[in-house]
Amino acid sequence: MSRFRFTVAYDGTAYAGWQIQPRQVAIQQVLQKAFCDLTGESIKVHGSGRTDAGVHAAGQVIHVDACFSVPPVAYVRALNVRLPRDIRILSCAQVDDSFHARKSALSKEYRYFIYQADIMLPHLRLYRTHVHKKLDTEAMQQALAILEGTHDFAAFSANPDREVETTIRTIFEATLREEGQDIILSLRGNGFLYKMVRSIAGWLIRVGQGDAKFADTQSILDSRVRTAKVPTAAPEGLFLWKVHY
Amino acid sequence: MSRFRFTVAYDGTAYAGWQIQPRQVAIQQVLQKAFCDLTGESIKVHGSGRTDAGVHAAGQVIHVDACFSVPPVAYVRALNVRLPRDIRILSCAQVDDSFHARKSALSKEYRYFIYQADIMLPHLRLYRTHVHKKLDTEAMQQALAILEGTHDFAAFSANPDREVETTIRTIFEATLREEGQDIILSLRGNGFLYKMVRSIAGWLIRVGQGDAKFADTQSILDSRVRTAKVPTAAPEGLFLWKVHY
Numbered sequence: 368m369s370r371f372r373f374t375v376a377y378d379g380t381a382y383a384g385w386q387i388q389p390r391q392v393a394i395q396q397v398l399q400k401a402f403c404d405l406t407g408e409s410i411k412v413h414g415s416g417r418t419d420a421g422v423h424a425a426g427q428v429i430h431v432d433a434c435f436s437v438p439p440v441a442y443v444r445a446l447n448v449r450l451p452r453d454i455r456i457l458s459c460a461q462v463d464d465s466f467h468a469r470k471s472a473l474s475k476e477y478r479y480f481i482y483q484a485d486i487m488l489p490h491l492r493l494y495r496t497h498v499h500k501k502l503d504t505e506a507m508q509q510a511l512a513i514l515e516g517t518h519d520f521a522a523f524s525a526n527p528d529r530e531v532e533t534t535i536r537t538i539f540e541a542t543l544r545e546e547g548q549d550i551i552l553s554l555r556g557n558g559f560l561y562k563m564v565r566s567i568a569g570w571l572i573r574v575g576q577g578d579a580k581f582a583d584t585q586s587i588l589d590s591r592v593r594t595a596k597v598p599t600a601a602p603e604g605l606f607l608w609k610v611h612y
Numbered sequence: 613m614s615r616f617r618f619t620v621a622y623d624g625t626a627y628a629g630w631q632i633q634p635r636q637v638a639i640q641q642v643l644q645k646a647f648c649d650l651t652g653e654s655i656k657v658h659g660s661g662r663t664d665a666g667v668h669a670a671g672q673v674i675h676v677d678a679c680f681s682v683p684p685v686a687y688v689r690a691l692n693v694r695l696p697r698d699i700r701i702l703s704c705a706q707v708d709d710s711f712h713a714r715k716s717a718l719s720k721e722y723r724y725f726i727y728q729a730d731i732m733l734p735h736l737r738l739y740r741t742h743v744h745k746k747l748d749t750e751a752m753q754q755a756l757a758i759l760e761g762t763h764d765f766a767a768f769s770a771n772p773d774r775e776v777e778t779t780i781r782t783i784f785e786a787t788l789r790e791e792g793q794d795i796i797l798s799l800r801g802n803g804f805l806y807k808m809v810r811s812i813a814g815w816l817i818r819v820g821q822g823d824a825k826f827a828d829t830q831s832i833l834d835s836r837v838r839t840a841k842v843p844t845a846a847p848e849g850l851f852l853w854k855v856h857y
Binding site for chain 2: 376377378423425443447452453454455456457486487488489490492493494606
């Protein structure tokens with residue numbers, strides 16, 4: 368038995384999310400089926416973390432324990448022919464048994480894509496969140512600067528479906544840039560609470576629309592209570608971009 | 613009765629193409645149904661031209677004759693609520709009765725998107741053509757320069773399903789640029805033969821892969837015969853970008 372690490376990209380549109388659930392198709396399950404098809408064995412896929420229904424990944428990382436007889440790179444192709452086109456293995460490497468996709472992660476990077484236009488272009492609709500008018504990106508930048516660093520992010524998390532020891536997290540790097548009609552929010556942190564990225568995106572969109580003041584970001588953080596002031600932005604704009612080890 | 617011009621964008625993935633066909637869902641048909649839902653009348657939608665199955669549009673133009681009682685702009689919203697999310701009306705204007713979406717077009721602009729990477733990213737798979745290795749864009753540029761201008765493009769057209777008077781067309785502007793891992797081919801011409809853009813893209817990809825020499829472009833043009841040397845590139849990379857009047 369050896370441990371292997373795979374980088375996986377997926378289009379989350381058709382899935383109920385990462386984690387296996389009854390009566391719905393999850394990405395983890397489709398991957399496990401592909402490993403089973405390939406090896407004839409039941410192989411448990413460990414992800415770096417969950418993604419919600421409709422959320423995408425450009426660089427999810429998983430690990431599996433398996434007896435592979437050929438060089439790992441051969442498994443990239445062998446798995447991809449067994450996977451639907453909306454899930455792709457990008458790379459594979461044998462790793463030390465101490466490596467763990469979730470526990471070994473030093474930081475995770477998410478990107479949130481916002482498309483600013485009166486009408487949404489059809490070919491972007493599954494991969495952007497649509498806002499009808501140009502946002503005030505300067506105000507959003509200022510709100511973001513308040514969120515960067517170590518804080519109790521309870522006010523920016525949905526009721527978690529599992530207990531967490533602490534709601535304190537560190538955002539190492541937070542950037543926001545405009546590219547044509549897109550706004551790209553990038554967050555790299557040591558961990559994210561349930562729906563934390565979408566809550567931050569939802570708050571920033573409100574600030575950018577002029578419906579909230581960037582300076583209120585601090586008092587919302589301090590409140591440590593999630594209220595309707597912080598909406599959860601739509602899943603389709605969100606990509607798990609990269610996991611850093 | 614007045615004439616109205618609409619600009620339409622669509623994701624062609626789910627459709628059998630623009631034109632109404634038996635036992636398949638066409639974009640023209642979905643638009644006609646939306647007009648019928650809105651007005652209660654049977655309204656014929658005239659497009660600037662057809663697009664094939666799986667081909668997208670960022671700026672298809674149509675005209676209709678109808679008795680609209682409110683300002684045209686109100687129809688944008690009213691039609692979009694009746695259309696699936698993969699078809700969007702972008703704008704509407706009343707036009708002179710002499711305007712015709714196809715006959716009045718001075719030129720049409722198509723863009724063809726090629727994604728160069730070992731493995732295709734899932735969220736791009738429906739809107740890019742995938743090539744596994746970096747292409748020689750310099751050779752492609754040189755082939756493209758030969759195709760620019762007025763030529764008999766018979767060798768770059770699939771067997772047309774309708775008779776055409778002439779296979780001579782003018783490409784006013786042909787550009788090719790790289791953006792990250794994308795290659796974007798842009799062609800603006802006074803008209804395009806059946807599958808002409810995809811044939812040009814297919815040939816350029818062959819040249820870019822080193823499977824054909826750019827200098828052979830001239831002899832293929834001169835032959836006026838379509839052969840296997842010119843493959844038809846995949847539909848998903850193609851967008852009808854803009855129609856100029």
